[in-house]
Amino acid sequence: MKPKIREVIVVEGRYDKNTLLQVVDASVITTGGFSVFNDREKLAFLRKLASERGLILLTDSDGAGFVIRNYLKGAIPRDQLKQAYIPDMPGKERRKKTPGREGKLGVEGMRPEVLLDALRRAGATFEGEDQPPFRAAITKADLLEKGLIGPNSTQKREELLKRLSLPEHLTPNAMLEALNLLLTREEWEKI
Numbered sequence: 001m002k003p004k005i006r007e008v009i010v011v012e013g014r015y016d017k018n019t020l021l022q023v024v025d026a027s028v029i030t031t032g033g034f035s036v037f038n039d040r041e042k043l044a045f046l047r048k049l050a051s052e053r054g055l056i057l058l059t060d061s062d063g064a065g066f067v068i069r070n071y072l073k074g075a076i077p078r079d080q081l082k083q084a085y086i087p088d089m090p091g092k093e094r095r096k097k098t099p100g101r102e103g104k105l106g107v108e109g110m111r112p113e114v115l116l117d118a119l120r121r122a123g124a125t126f127e128g129e130d131q132p133p134f135r136a137a138i139t140k141a142d143l144l145e146k147g148l149i150g151p152n153s154t155q156k157r158e159e160l161l162k163r164l165s166l167p168e169h170l171t172p173n174a175m176l177e178a179l180n181l182l183l184t185r186e187e188w189e190k191i
């Protein structure tokens with residue numbers, strides 16, 4: 001039986017939706033790719049869903065996925081939106097003749113366990129399961145202390161993102177958000 005998720009999951013396209021629906025029992029909405037930028041009705045619908053059930057944003061880890069992600073992050077209240085990230089993985093989806101421009105697998109190319117893990121790390125509400133306990137947050141001061149933000153931090157950030165299998169397009173703020181989803185305070189201290 002597929003796990004049931006309370007929040008509405010937002011993906012880029014129909015193939016992503018089809019893949020996800022094979023893994024979880026959830027409401028899944030597509031952005032239609034970049035068409036979401038000009039579709040006021042869809043954006044209004046997403047805002048309504050976010051206020052009533054919460055949204056989980058699950059885009060591809062390529063540049064285009066991050067453009068869509070950042071647009072929606074700016075359009076939907078932060079407390080109503082959870083971020084799920086798939087790792088950067090080279091390859092191409094079975095249905096495509098050639099890989100995408102960046103040569104990375106998208107949501108539709110991910111194995112079911114990778115998708116479930118991404119949703120769990122984002123804080124998805126799995127019905128019938130206890131919610132994870134509160135965890136002390138990692139802060140910008142912590143990032144500064146470890147040289148992950150500030151002068152000459154780009155290479156360290158890139159190395160950490162690669163080590164944690166996170167998308168290379170994460171901004172420092174998005175990386176902080178992802179670190180708080182992935183790591184406990186104790187795990188952070190060991191890095």
